[in-house]
Amino acid sequence: MPVSETTTAETIREERGFSLRGFDPTLPVWIGAALFVVFLMLMPLGSIFVTSLYNESGLSLRNYLDVFTEPAYLKAIWNTLVISFWVGMIAVLIGALLGWLVTRTDLPFKRSVRALVMASFVTPPFLGAFAWTLLAGPNAGLLNNWYRSLTGTEGALFNIFTMEGLIFVMAIYSFPYVFSMIANVCELISSDLEDAANILGANKWKIALTITLPLTAPALLGGFIVAFLHSLSLFGAPAILGLPAGIHTITTQIWAFFQYPPRLDLAAAFSVPLLLATVGFIALQKKMLGRKGYSTVGGKGGQKRLLRLGKLRYPALLLVLVVLSFSVFLPYWILLKAALSKAWAMPLTLDNFTWGNFSFAFFEYNDTQAAIVNTFKLGILTATAGTLVATLLAYITNRQLLRGSRYLVFFILAPLVIPGIVLAVGLFIAYTRPPIVLYGTVWILFIAYLTKEMPIGYSQTESTFKSIHPELEDATRIIGANRLRALKDVTVPLARSGLIAAWSFIFIGVIRELSASILLFTPSSKVVSVVIFDLKEEGQIGAIAVLGILLLAVSFLVILAVQWLVGRDVFMGRGRE
Amino acid sequence: MKQSVGLLTIALLLVSASGSFAQDAALVDAAKKEKKVIWYTSLAIPSSTAFAHFFMKKYPEIDVEVHRAGSQRVLQRVMQEADAGIKNVDVVHTSDAGHFTLLKDKGLIMKYVPKSSEPFPAGFKDSGGYYYGLRATLSVIAYNPKIIADKDAPKTWKDLLNAKWRGKEVTAHPGYSGIIMTHVLALVKQFGWEYFQELAKNKVHITQSANDPAGVVASGERPVGVNGAEYFYYKTLKQGNPLKIVYPKEGVPLVVSPTAIAAAAPHPNAAKLFTEYILTKESQQVLADKEGLYTGHPEVTYPKDKPLLKDLKLLTVDADELQKRNEEIKKRFTEFFGA
Secondary structure: OOOOOOOHHHHHHHHOOOOOOOOOOOHHHHHHHHHHHHHHHHHHHHHHHHHHOEEOOEEOOHHHHHHHHOHHHHHHHHHHHHHHHHHHHHHHHHHHHHHHHHHHEOOOOHHHHHHHHHHHHHOOHHHHHHHHHHHHOOOOOHHHHHHHHHHOOOOOOOOOOOHHHHHHHHHHOOHHHHHHHHHHHHHHOOOHHHHHHHHOOOOHHHHHHHHHHHHHHHHHHHHHHHHHHHHHHOOHHHHHHHHHHOOOOHHHHHHHHOOOOOOHHHHHHHHHHHHHHHHHHHHHHHHHHHOOOOHHHHOOOOOOOOEOOHHHHHHHHHHHHHHHHHHHHHHHHHHHHHHHEOOOOOOOOOOOEOOHHHHHHHHHOHHHHHHHHHHHHHHHHHHHHHHHHHHHHHHHHHOOOOOOHHHHHHHHHHHHHOOHHHHHHHHHHHHOOOOOOOOOOHHHHHHHHHHHHHHHHHHHHHHHHHOOOOHHHHHHHHOOOOHHHHHHHHHHHHOHHHHHHHHHHHHHHHHOOOOOHHHHOOHHHOOHHHHHHHHHHOOOHHHHHHHHHHHHHHHHHHHHHHHHHHOOOOOOOOOOO | OHHHHHHHHHHHHHHHHHHHHHHHHHHHHHHHHHOEEEEEEOOOHHHHHHHHHHHHHHOOOOEEEEEEOOHHHHHHHHHHHHHOOOOOOOEEEOOOHHHHHHHHHOOOEOOOOOHHHOOOOHHHEOOOOOOEEEEEEEEOEEEOOOOOOOOOOOOOOHHHHOHHHOOOEEEOOOOOOHHHHHHHHHHHHHHOOHHHHHHHOOOOEEOOOOOHHHHHHHHOOOOEEOOOEHHHHHHHHHOOOOOEEEOOOOOEEEEEEEEEEEOOOOOHHHHHHHHHHHOOHHHHHHHHHHHOOEOOOOOOOOOOOOOOHHHOOEEOOOHHHHHHHHHHHHHHHHHHHOO
16 A cells, blocks of 8 residues: 655656656666566566476476476475465464464563574574484483483483474474464454443453454464465475485485486476466465455554463463474574584583584684685675665566556566575576576675565565655655655665664574575575585584584574664564465 | 616606606796695595695695585585586595596596596596596494493494394485495495395494594594494594494495586696696605505505505495496485484
């Protein structure tokens, strides 16, 4: 919904259309930005479709036939669907419960709980999966060792190298998405309806179940879809936990198609259904959320009162802490321990203590330094370029500067539904041969990250622009500034905190990216996540822990810096959509 | 007569010595100008890193960039880069001999006969002069003695099929590791595919690299390694981890891992110098002493607690056959083991 109330001057200008006298000198900038984003999307997606339709004998549907008749590939698809379904369910359960507890009840230590949910959100799932191999490997995992020494039995409490283990790990890193959606909705529901129910004699639990829960239903479904899609697109966690148990998923299978001799045609044919499925889910979500009849979730007016948990206050906190210990405390602790010890499974005594993992990771193994430089260079570059482009695009669509802005939004948001590895397949095909050869340089990663992070940067900047009335800009333009100047001198300074948030979202997204990088890197353009994955394949536990801690530390530093700059929590509060 | 032969020999030796010296100096100079050499290798990360540091100590002007991945992944990189016209790699080293017949056929590696390769036996040299065996690795059984008593431990490949090892075994993957690719072919030739079909029934934990099982066995996550790089087991053992290595009497797969220079090497002289260096007795001795590897160099001595190759029954496979059956091996392994 554009908020812009066009001024007379603007109406006149727009009526003139593209006549020479009224030519807007900034028009090329808008058109350029629009074409850029369309090109960004069409190249990889077009390449996938075209490649999927060709095999050695020319145009044919043979690839699709091959992909969908081979039992091993069908199994991978089935595994993915089962895993994603359960990840969605569990993520909704945890995310909704925590979101509700934090926003609608008098749960103690809410701020800390929010901060920890954010820590789960920032933790790359592949790192979490790696940590869980140390915690819950059936025979040597520390939790299983404790369990055995406590009970004296021989069995294992958990085996993380199973379908269930994989679902568990993916769910504890998907629930923050649901959490933020539910928390947003819960913060918008006024207590009017709940009060009405109260007057009619319902008790607080009945209210929560019959009033609040149904009001959040669309968000719950939306949350399920987001968690489902998130899980569908993950590569690292299934590779680390699934492959050792002989479980392939769609993403690991696509990755396997790249082994020599590469089957790009099959990879493309395998990607198309994944793409269509995600598009279908997003359409479904839009339809469900777009339905009328939830106007009570409108926002303004009405006061919100917190449900008193009473005796359940501390048990509820305990439950929350258990969940967070799965996603944060335990994994972080084992990473720190592995980074500092010679043998990770032994107690961290003075004998077992070493800085060796740090010196090996940073100074001896030469991949690391280059990868760290690449990672942060790409993070800063992508975040800066991404924020700039997203700002221009949000401005175009928000102020409707171009005809067809609505369609532009489709291209901007499309990467949201494209799993990173599918995007990478497209980019790989598109940019490894002339006219544009980017493969082998960091630029192909830059393009991948820019495309992938564009929807997030855009939603951030767009929602910021929505809240800024165009009056001030109009004033500037009346005294002679063109649109670009007005944008630069007036709107952007007002939107400062939103733009900083967009920048840091993109930055953190980039430095933890694995699923696209794993197909697009070459040894001269390695990034930290890929180095971690390489080290994992050889079981170099100490070095992985060191690099994982580096990624986490940098992410948290960025978040703290942003909070200090902006003065509020921009990550887990309102505004993250 | 006798004397003249002796003189001739000495003269020849002198000529060749001074000749080679002059040539080496020219090579070293040219290599120094190129400043670095980029090495794609499947040698374990700590070993390849240490090896690069030895070279850099001798030639501080030349930087060795090590990019380590599993053999199959190294080949994938080399081929992807060749297809995209990227010239990045100087020296390629994997544990899948089949890769080198492929690379040679495609014209992706350079003919170069290092002086230091002279003492190596035929099995370590390509007759065309394109590639050389940098090291020899055995694929063996290993177990964790803290968990499994020596008398119960598996002694033969067939012992691994026993149902008592269900959920206790770990294997590396032929789709990643050249050592395991060779291992699988060697055992298939011995026992047929039924062997792996049986083995898969024991719900074997799958790692990627042939070096990874060492950590898995040592930590006790899976107390029996049904294959894996012997040198890495040995290194892990020497670090004080609970490990025992078994060299099955039915035969031990011997993997000769070749090294070659890329035809389009961006630093060809540094690549040649590096190749010269890694085949010298000095370097090969380092591989044996510090990394526990076997080598083709006849003068290299081995740690006392390692068996000599000549005392083992070795299983070897033909590089051409390895290349031809590569696809089949990956496919059947995946079929049996799931991934």
